Amino acid sequence: MRISLGRIRTRRRPDIDSAHALSLLEATLESTADGILVVSTEGTITRFNQQFIRMWRIPQEIADSHDDERALAFVVDQLKDPDDFLKRVHELYADPTAESFDVLHFKDGRIFERSSKPQVVDGIPAGRVWSFRDVTERRRLDDMKDNLLTAVSHELRTPLTAIVGFTSTLERYGATMTDEEVADLYTRLSNNAKKLQRMVGDLLDFDRLARGLVEPKRERTDVAELVTSIARESEQMTGRHIRVAADDVVLSIDAPKVERIVENLIINAARHTAPETPVWVRVRAREDGCLIIVEDAGPGVPDELKDIIFEPFKQGPTAQPQSPGVGIGLSLVSRFAALHGGRAWVEDRKGGGSSFRVFLRDENPTVDLRQAELSRTTT
Numbered sequence: 001m002r003i004s005l006g007r008i009r010t011r012r013r014p015d016i017d018s019a020h021a022l023s024l025l026e027a028t029l030e031s032t033a034d035g036i037l038v039v040s041t042e043g044t045i046t047r048f049n050q051q052f053i054r055m056w057r058i059p060q061e062i063a064d065s066h067d068d069e070r071a072l073a074f075v076v077d078q079l080k081d082p083d084d085f086l087k088r089v090h091e092l093y094a095d096p097t098a099e100s101f102d103v104l105h106f107k108d109g110r111i112f113e114r115s116s117k118p119q120v121v122d123g124i125p126a127g128r129v130w131s132f133r134d135v136t137e138r139r140r141l142d143d144m145k146d147n148l149l150t151a152v153s154h155e156l157r158t159p160l161t162a163i164v165g166f167t168s169t170l171e172r173y174g175a176t177m178t179d180e181e182v183a184d185l186y187t188r189l190s191n192n193a194k195k196l197q198r199m200v201g202d203l204l205d206f207d208r209l210a211r212g213l214v215e216p217k218r219e220r221t222d223v224a225e226l227v228t229s230i231a232r233e234s235e236q237m238t239g240r241h242i243r244v245a246a247d248d249v250v251l252s253i254d255a256p257k258v259e260r261i262v263e264n265l266i267i268n269a270a271r272h273t274a275p276e277t278p279v280w281v282r283v284r285a286r287e288d289g290c291l292i293i294v295e296d297a298g299p300g301v302p303d304e305l306k307d308i309i310f311e312p313f314k315q316g317p318t319a320q321p322q323s324p325g326v327g328i329g330l331s332l333v334s335r336f337a338a339l340h341g342g343r344a345w346v347e348d349r350k351g352g353g354s355s356f357r358v359f360l361r362d363e364n365p366t367v368d369l370r371q372a373e374l375s376r377t378t379t
C-alpha cells in the first residue's frame with residue numbers, strides 16, 4: 001500500500017514534466033553571462049536569453065518577431081567586417097552539423113567571441129545554438145599586461161644595467177680614479193637610481209589607479225613652492241635650465257600626486273625635445289583652483305595626437321630607439337588631474353612647441369592677487 005502511494009506521488013503528469021524542463025531551461029539560459037541564441041534549420045529564432053538582446057542592443061520588437069534574417073540585418077551594421085560575418089553564418093547554415101568558433105570586432109571597439117553548435121534531436125539536426133561572449137575587457141587587460149611586461153623588461157632594465165655597470169667600475173677602479181671621476185660616477189648612479197624609482201612609481205600608480213584604489217589626500221599646500229622645488233630637482237636630473245614663474249597660490253591638493261604631474265611633464269619636455277630646447281613652468285591662480293603649465297619650444301604635438309597621447313601606452317613619433325619609454329606618463333597626469341576635479345590637455349605654444357596644461361580644482365584657493373598680477377606682467 002505504502003509502496004503504491006509512493007509510486008503515485010513520484011509519477012508526474014507529462015505536462016508537469018515538460019513545464020518543469022522548460023522552466024529549468026529558462027533559468028539556465030538566463031543565468032549565464034553569455035548571450036545565447038537558438039535558430040531552427042528553417043531560420044526561425046526559437047529561443048534567446050536577455051543577455052543576447054542586451055549584448056547586441058536588439059530592439060525588443062525585432063527579438064519578438066523571431067525572424068532570424070531581420071535580427072541579422074540589424075546586428076550586422078554594428079560590425080567592422082559585416083561581409084565576413086554573414087559569409088560565416090551562411091556557411092554554417094549550409095552545413096547543419098558543423099561547429100564553429102570565431103571572434104567578432106565591433107565598430108565601437110567591442111570584441112565578442114562567437115561559438116556555434118548544432119542542436120540535434122534524435123540524431124537529426126534541428127537547428128543551431130549560437131553563444132556570444134563579450135571579451136572586450138579581458139582583451140584590454142591582456143593588452144595592458146603585454147604592454148606592462150614590455151615596459152618592465154625594456155625600460156626598467158636600462159637604468160638597472162647602468163647602475164650595475166657604474167657600481168662595478170667604482171668597486172674595481174674607484175681607488176685609482178680622480179675625485180672628479182668618482183663624483184661624476186656617483187651623479188650618474190644617483191640619476192639612474194632616481195629614474196628607476198620614478199618608473200616603478202609610475203607603474204605602481206598606474207596599477208593602483210586602474211584598480212580604483214587611489215583617493216586624493218588633500219592638504220593646504222603652497223603650489224608655487226612645490227612646483228619650483230620640483231623644477232629645480234628636475235633641472236639637476238635632466239640637465240635642462242627650466243624657467244619658473246609662479247603665482248603665489250595655496251590650494252588644498254594631494255601634494256605627492258601634483259609632484260608626479262609636474263615631474264612627468266618636465267621630463268617629457270626634456271625627453272621629447274632636442275637638447276638645449278628651452279622649457280618653462282608656470283603656475284597661474286584661478287578663482288576655483290590653479291593652472292599648471294609646462295611649455296617647451298620643441299616639435300609640439302600634432303593635432304591628431306593631442307587627445308590620444310593622454311591614453312595609456314599611446315606614444316607619438318618622438319620616441320627614441322634607445323629608450324622608447326612606456327607611454328603611461330601623460331595618462332597618469334590626466335588621471336591625477338581628474339582626482340583633483342580638474343583635467344589635463346595640450347595646446348600649441350605661441351612661438352612653437354607644446355604647452356601642456358593641468359587644471360587643479362579647489363573652490364577655496366588662497367591667492368596673493370597683487371603678487372599674481374606682478375608675476376604675470378614679468379613672464
Ligand SMILES: Nc1ncnc2c1ncn2[C@@H]1O[C@H](COP(=O)(O)OP(=O)(O)OP(=O)(O)O)[C@@H](O)[C@H]1O
Pocket residue numbers: 264268269270271272273296298299300301309310314315316317318319324325326327328329330331354
Ligand atoms: N613635450 C612634448 N613634446 C612633444 N611630444 C610630447 C611631449 N610630451 C609628450 N609627448 C608625446 O606624448 C607621448 C606620450 O607621453 P607619455 O609621457 O604618456 O609617454 P612617454 O613619455 O613616451 O613614456 P613614459 O611612460 O616613460 O612617460 C610621447 O611618447 C610623445 O610622443
Ligand SMILES: [Mg+2]
Pocket residue numbers: 264267268325327328329330
Ligand atoms: Mg613621459
